[in-house]
Amino acid sequence: MSGTVVPLHKTTDPDPSAPAAADAAVVLSLVSVPPESGDQPVVEAVDRIDNPLADWLTVPDGPLLPAWARSRASVAANVTALGRLTWWHTRYHGLRSPKYLVKAVLLAARGFYRATAGLWPTLSAQDHSAAVKALRAQVKVRPEDLELATRLQAAHYARTQTRRWRFGAAAVAVTAATVGVALAPLLLQAGIGAAVVGPLAYLGRGKETRLLDQAAPPLRVDMSAQQLNDALRAAGLLKSGGGKDDKDLPRVHCSMGPVRDGRGWAVIFDMPRGGGKTASDVLAKREVIAQELGVDEIQVIMSRVRAAKGGNAGRVSMWVADDDPYLGTPNPSPLEKAEKFSIWEPVPFGQDARGNRVDVPVMWQSMFFGGLPRRGKTFSQRLLTAAGLLDAYVRHYVADGKGGADWMPMKSVAHRLVMGAEDDAIEALKAMLRELLGEMERRFALLRDLPPSVCPEGKLTPDIMVKYTLPVIFVTIDELQEYFTAMEREDREQVINDLCRIARRGPAAGFISNFASQRPDAESVPAKLREIITIRYSTQVVDRTSSDMVLGKGKAAQGADASVLSEDHKGVGVLVTGPASFVTVRADYLDGTGFAALCRKGRTLREAAGQLTGDASGDVTAAAEAAGLTVPAIVSDALEIMRHSPRMFTPDLLAGLVNLDEDVYGDFTAERLASELEAAGVKRTSKQVKISGANGAGYQRRDIEAAVPAEILLSTGR
Secondary structure, rough: OOOOOOOHHOOOOOOOOOOOOOOOOEEEEEEOOOOOOOOOOOOOEEOOOOOHHHHHHHHOOOOOOHHOOOHHHHHHHHHHHHHHHHHHHHHHHHHHHHHHHHHHHHHHHHHHHHHHHHHHHOOOHHHHHHHHHHHHHHHHHHHHHHHHHHHHHHHHHHHHHHHHHHHHHHHHHHHHHHHHHOOOOOHHHHHHHHHHHHHHHHOOOOOOOOOOOOOOOOOOOOOOOHHHHHHHHHOOOOOOOOOOOOOOOOEEEEEEEEEEOEEEEEEEEEEEOOOOOHHHHHHOOOOHHHHOHHHHHEEEEEEEOOOOHHHOEEEEEEEEOOOOOOOOOOOOOOOHHHHOOOOOEEEEEEEEEOOOOEEEEOOOEEEEEEEOOOHHHHHHHHHHHHHHOOOOOOOEEEEEEEOOOHHHHHHHHOOOOOOOOOOHHHHHHHHHHHHHHHHHHHHHHHHOOOOOOOOOOOOOOOOHHHHHHEEEEEEEEEOOOHHHOOOHHHHHHOOOOOHHHHHHHHHHOOOEEEEOOOOOOOOOOOOOHOOOOOEEOOOOOHHHHHHHHHHHOOOOOOOOHHHHHOOOOOOOOEEEOOEEEOOOOOOOOOOOOHHHHHHHHHHHHHHHHHHOOOHHHOOOOOOOOOOOOOOHHHHHHHHOOOOOOOOHHHHHHHHHHHHHHHHOOOOOOOOHHHHHHHHHOOEEEEEEEEEOEEEEEEEEEHHHOOOHHHHHHHHHHO
């Protein structure tokens, strides 16, 4: 007899009430049908309504092991944690053992009293006494019961006398045992004492009294399936019973948990069908759910569970932390101790709330950083640029609209470095973008001419990079709004178009864009530039609208909301890596000193590989350090401020120095500046300079360069 297997959707007599295939296991069995009238045998689902074995044969849709036992690392971590917990409890209660001994003796005394008070009614035969007293009262009414009362009185006396004799014998035995124990060895005394005191203390403890102290504070956050359902119901995600019995109300189905997971509670649940609510609706109600659970919304981490991980449109993974998971000592960046790094690998960026590492792949990507000042925006942006410092085949183009000290160490590494947003700096930025666009077109022409066997996808590869000396181009621009607000309308539109071309077409040619701005609105950073950026990161912002400006329209409604961060969350931001992928990250910490050290290390790597080019090859300070010479700081800083200008008025030079390092140059006056430069060997050929037709006190760059040793100037090409 032969049979044919047909698809499930073609089975006969479908059961509309059967669970969906996404949530229930479907078992197929071959059913033989007699070959009458050309009928073909079919395969039917086991979970038919008329199959009595359906419940028994259905495969459970759940993991075989609990979450903590699914990996070797997890088991080892939990065993280690159990050992630490046991050792801590041992020390905690060991220190309190004298207190527990005194408390046990007091409880034993209370227990002895309770035992004696409970035995006295039996010892005195009070049950029999009550019957005799009742009979005596009855004798006064019915004299014929006198004989019966006499017999009962005699029986009561005999019973009481027997019990008192037994009690006396027991008391003598206890006294003898006490004397024997007193004469016994100390260890035996302790054992017998514990055997006696233990039961008596248990009898005397009562319901409220605890012998041992509470060894650990109660959990700050507790969760149960009922609390979860109540929170979702209060948020309007589940139907409410209007004060009636809620036994028949819809509830979420928890496929895992709630269970303790690290420093919080983890649960995976499915929204009930028929209610019209999806996982996206749950994410949008994050703040209300947090309020109902009694925590801050920063403690609630929620995400959808996609089909690739066994999820569906209604499945949500939620983790509720015991406290704020983003506070505490920041984690140092692993780049700080690295000797080399390949930019083709994901860049270590930070950790999420549960301590998992977050790495950011930057090849073929463009990035945008935003947020309020002094929240760690620039520090976070520098992490990605720092990874490129440790790869000799990465060429850096850097522009800092603020012109401060954050990016100044890049002067020893960057092929082009633009500092500030003054007129000369804006011209330097425009020239840098023209250079980048020219290089991009040159690369595309070269890649088009390469055979498919060498360049199969028309994109840069590590082999092509080395063979044809086409280093990865890392374009870093900080404080974009400073440039845009300082430009004329025509220049602004041209720069925006250039940046859009670099961000849109550049990745295939090995260009990585790394832009940053404060709250980006239509004036400071236009939408047509922001919307083509693939990776976005936002530190704290003032509201959800500002968060969407950085992270993308509608992201706050999906749960990616940087406005929930507080002033204490420095270096913490929301990272969006795709249309539906986001995570709140505590970025690794890399301070200015560490970043400067990486810049020096990057210069050494490039010198060894022959990749030190552009402005970095003419850096006076770095060249002096390599030659074992010292250039006065005032000279190197003045040259850095005047890198785009052959001459500069004194007030502008002072302002640039203060912006560079306010602690050092904040109190400088024109007279002190002249004195310090003169002491450093600067001889002015003229105290007046002419700029754009205006005369004023100022400095020529060639006069300051003359104070640098000639061999240093020759080595830098100046």
